[in-house]
Amino acid sequence: MYLEHVSSPADVRALPASALPALAAEIRSAIVGSTSVIGGHTGSNLASVELTIALHRVFETPRDKIVFDVSHQTYAHKMLTGRAAAFLDPARYGEVSGFSNPSESEHDLFAMGHTSTSVSLACGLAAARDLAGEKYDVVAVIGDGSLSGGLAFEGLDNAAELGSNLIIVVNDNEWSIAPNHGGLYRNLAELRATHGEAPRNAFRALGLDYRYLEDGHDIAALEAALAELRGTDHPVVLHVHTEKGHGYAPAAGNPEGWHHAVPFDVETGAVLPGAAAHPADENYANVTGALLMDWMRTDPRVVAVNAATPYIMGFTPELRARAGAQFVDVGIAEEHAVSYATGLARGGARPVLGIYATFLQRAYDQLWHDLCLNAAPVTILVFGASAFGTPDATHLGFFDIPMLGSMPGLTYLAPTCIEEYLDMLSWSIEHEGGPVAIRVPVAEGVVSRPDFARADDYARGWEVLREGSDVALLALGDFLPLGERVADALAGRGVSATLVNPRLATTPDETLLGRLVARHRVIVTLEDGILDGGFGERCARALAADDVRTLCYGLPRAFVDRYDPDALLASCGITVEGVVADALAALEH
C-alpha cells in the first residue's frame, strides 16, 4: 500500500507515475470506507482524487498555496498531507474534521465550509505575496456548485485585475448539491461539449486566460496541464471535467443523493438501518413539502424557493416535478433567493423560502434592504438553527436570532412542536403584515403536542402554558421540553413555576412580561441560540428597570467545533439541575 507511506506531499512527488493509479484507488477506497462508517461528502471527494494528487505533485505546499473552495472535498488532500490514518484506520475515523482546518495542518490555509470564497481568498494571498516581493504559486480550486454564488463572480471579476500569478482550477463535476442552475452552468456544459473551444466563454469574457482539460481523472494529463501553468505571471483558469462519485457506482449513479452520505453498506450503497443523520430534519422536511404541496394545489400564488438544498423542505425530485413552476431552485445563490422572493411577493406571489440558518447569513443585506425594507410577504423557513444542528464550526446554525432580531418588521416565530410549526407555516402564508421567518425545531427531534394552542395571530404575543408563581420560565421554541423538565423539577422542590411558550424569538410580549413581573421574583430565559443579541438579552432589557432577577441561558458566541451538543449545553449551565439550582439561589438572594 502506498498511502500508508505518504506522510507529506514530498512523498507523493517521490512516487513513480506508475504508482499513482494505485494510490488513487487506495484513496478512493479510504473515502468510501470511512464515509460508509461515519458519513461524509462521498461524491465530491471521489470526484477530486486525481486532481488532488496532481496538485500536490506539481505544487509544493505549504510554500505554494492551495485554497479548496467549500473544502468538503479535501479528504484526498488530507490523506496526502499526513492525515491518512484518519481515513484508513477505523479506530481513528473522524479524527480529522471534514473541512480544511489550519489547526490540523500547515497545508490547510483557512477554516472554511461555505461556498464561493476561494477566489477572493486566493486574490488576497496573491496580493500579499506581491506586496512582500515573494514568488510562489497561489491556486484556488473551485467547483461543486460554488461558481453560482455571487462572491465567486466578485472574485473572478477582481482576479482579472490582479496582473500576477493566480491559478483558478474549476473542478466541474456537473453538479451542485442538487442539479446546477443558471446560465453559467450552461456555459460550462457548452465548454465541455466543445472541449473548451466554444466562443462563448464566461471566463474569457471576464478577461481571464482559460484552458480546458476533458479527463479530470487522468493524473498524467492533470499534471501536465498544471505544470504548464506553474509560475504563470497572470491569472488563468483551468477548467477540468470530473465525475461526481467517480469510481463508486452507487455514488456516480446518484450524484445528488451521494453529495453527503450517511453511513451505508459499501457493497450495495444502501443506507444503514437507523443511520439517517437528522431524523428530525427529515421528518420536518417531509411535512413541509407535503403541506406546501397542499397549498400549491389550492393557491397558485404559493411558490417554494430554495438555494440548492431542496431536500431540507421535503422537495424530492418527484415533488419538484409535481410542483412545476411553483418550485424554484435558484442554485447556490442565497442572496438572489431572498431578493428574488421579494420580487415574487411584489408581483403577487406568496413565496416560501427554505434555507439553513448558516447559509441564510449570506443574504443578510437582502433580508434587510430588499425583504424587510419592502415589507414583502415572504415566509422563510430556517433549518438547523440549534446546538443540535451541524456541529462543525464552519456550519453553526445557532447565530440566527441576533441576525434576524435586528431586521425591522420581520416576525420570527419559534414553534415548539410539529403541529405548531405547520400551523405557523400556514398562518404565515396568509399573513399580510410583512415577512415571517420560522425557526424549525431541532433540539428534541419531532415533538408532538396535538393539543397545542392555536393562535389567530402569532405575531401578537406569547402563550402561558402553566401558571405558577415565583419563577417564570420563558422556554423558546425547541427548548420548551427543557422548560417543562425544569418546571417539573422546581415543582419537586416546592416551587410552582410559570411556563411560557414565547412563540416570538425576537419580540418581547411587554404586556405579559408586566404581568409576570408582578407575581415572580425570578425570570429564566432558555434559548437554543447564542446569548449575545439573542432572545434572553432582549427580555433582560425589557425587564432591566423592574424589580426582578433575570437568568439567561443560551449558547456562547464562539466557533465551537465538532462538539457534543449535550456537553456544550452543560458547559453553558444548561441542564435541568443547573437551571433549578440557579433559580432557587436567585429566589433566596
Next chain:
Amino acid sequence: MYLEHVSSPADVRALPASALPALAAEIRSAIVGSTSVIGGHTGSNLASVELTIALHRVFETPRDKIVFDVSHQTYAHKMLTGRAAAFLDPARYGEVSGFSNPSESEHDLFAMGHTSTSVSLACGLAAARDLAGEKYDVVAVIGDGSLSGGLAFEGLDNAAELGSNLIIVVNDNEWSIAPNHGGLYRNLAELRATHGEAPRNAFRALGLDYRYLEDGHDIAALEAALAELRGTDHPVVLHVHTEKGHGYAPAAGNPEGWHHAVPFDVETGAVLPGAAAHPADENYANVTGALLMDWMRTDPRVVAVNAATPYIMGFTPELRARAGAQFVDVGIAEEHAVSYATGLARGGARPVLGIYATFLQRAYDQLWHDLCLNAAPVTILVFGASAFGTPDATHLGFFDIPMLGSMPGLTYLAPTCIEEYLDMLSWSIEHEGGPVAIRVPVAEGVVSRPDFARADDYARGWEVLREGSDVALLALGDFLPLGERVADALAGRGVSATLVNPRLATTPDETLLGRLVARHRVIVTLEDGILDGGFGERCARALAADDVRTLCYGLPRAFVDRYDPDALLASCGITVEGVVADALAALEH
C-alpha cells in the same frame, strides 16, 4: 415648458418626438437646479435622462414594471411620473426622496438604495407574472457600478433560466462611484469599442441575448431599441452607452466628484461655502488617509482596502497614486472586499478596510465565515454608523452593533474622539488577537480630547472618566459628550454620576460592572445605534441578576426615513432632560 404639463407617463407618450429634446433639457436643468440647492446624485441622473424618457414612452408603467437598480438615478423617472414639482419648485425641493419609493408612487416598485438587486427583483416579478398567467414587460435598469456586486451576477445567471419576458438594460456610464474595477468592466469597454460585436461577451456567455446601443442620449434610437424588445419572450440585455454628468460640463468633467454632489454654484460647479455634507466625515477621512499613509511608509504590509468609496477613508486620487499597490479598490464588491482582506492577512499583510456600515451588511457571512472564523488580523473602519449618518431608510447605518456583536472573536471599538480613534487604529494594525472593527464617530462632529486615556490593550476593558455614585452612565463612542451633559445635569440635581467610556461596543467589562453594581443603584446605557441586540441590551443581560436598575437608550429597530436626527433621538427619550428625569425617577423607585 413641457415638464410642467407631464403628470404621468401617458403625457410623455403623447408628446411629439420633436418635443423630446426640449423635455430632456428641462429635466436636466431641473436636476442641476435642485441638486445645486439640496445636493444629490447629479452625475448619475444626468446620464439617464434620455433613457428614462424612452423607457416611459415604450413601456406603460405601472402595468409594465421597471426596476431601477440602486434607484439613485430615478430623478427623471420621478419627474415623468407626477413628481416634477419637487424638482422644479425650490419651495418643494426635497419633497420626494432621492430613491425609488413605493409610498410616493405606484410607478416605484421597491424601496431600494443598495446596488445590484434589480435583476433578482425583476426575475421575481417576472416569475410571479408567469405564475399568474399575465402578460406585461418586466425591465431591470442596471449600471453605475452595480454590475460588479455578486448579487447582480446571481441575478443574471438565474435570468438565463427564466425562459420568459425580461429586459435588462445595462446603463453603462463607464463609472462606479469611483472608477470601475474588475474584468467585467473591461469587457464592457471592449463591447463599447466594438459596438457590441466583440466575441468576448459576458452576457452572451451566461446565455443571455444581447443588443448594443452606442448613443444613450439619442431618444429616438433608444425608443427604437426598446420597442424592438417590448414583448420579448426571453431575457435580453440591452447595453446602452451613456455619459455620467452628460450635459453639465463640471459633472461630465469629473464623474467621481459629481456622483453625489453637495450644494454648488450652477455657473461654476464650485461647492458652496459651508456646504460639505458631512464635515465630520471629511475630517475623519482626512486623518484616516494621512495616518494610513504614514503606516504604509514604514510598514510594507499595511494595505488600505475599499469597495468603491475610497473618499471615506481619505484616499483621494492623489493619495491612491502615492499608495500604489498598498491601496486597493475592489469596486462595488463588499463580499469580496472582506474575503480578500482575510486572504491578505493570511498571506502576511495587514489590511485596513474602510466601509460604510450600511454596505458592510452585504458582507455579513464573509465577516463570520472568512474573517472571524479564521481570526484574521484585519481592521475594519465602520463609517456612518450613527443616527447622524445618511438619514434615508435605504442607507441607515446604525444597525451595526447587533450585526458585529454576534461575530465570534471580533473586537468592536467605539472611540469617543478623534485622538482616541487614531490611537485605536494604530493599535489595531499591530493587534495580533484577531479582527478589530472601529466605529468612526459621527454624532457630534469632530470631538477632540487631547488628554484621552491611551490604553495598551483596547480589547481589555472599559474606562472610568468620572467617579461618582448612585447613577453610572455608560456612554458609548460618539455619545460620550451626551453622557457628559447628562452627568453635568445630574450634578446640578445633586447626584454625582459615574461616567464610563466603554470603548468596546459589544463586550461588557464584567469586572467593572461588578464594581459599579456595588456602588450604584441605576445604570444608564447610551448608544447611537438600535437597542435590539445592541450595547445596552448586552449590559442589561450582564446586570440582569443583580440588584440594580438598568435604563437603556438607543434607536428603534425601524426604517425611519428622511428624519431629523435630533427629533429621532428625542422620540426615543434621548435628551439630557429626559435621561436625567428617568434616572432620578429610577433612583427614587
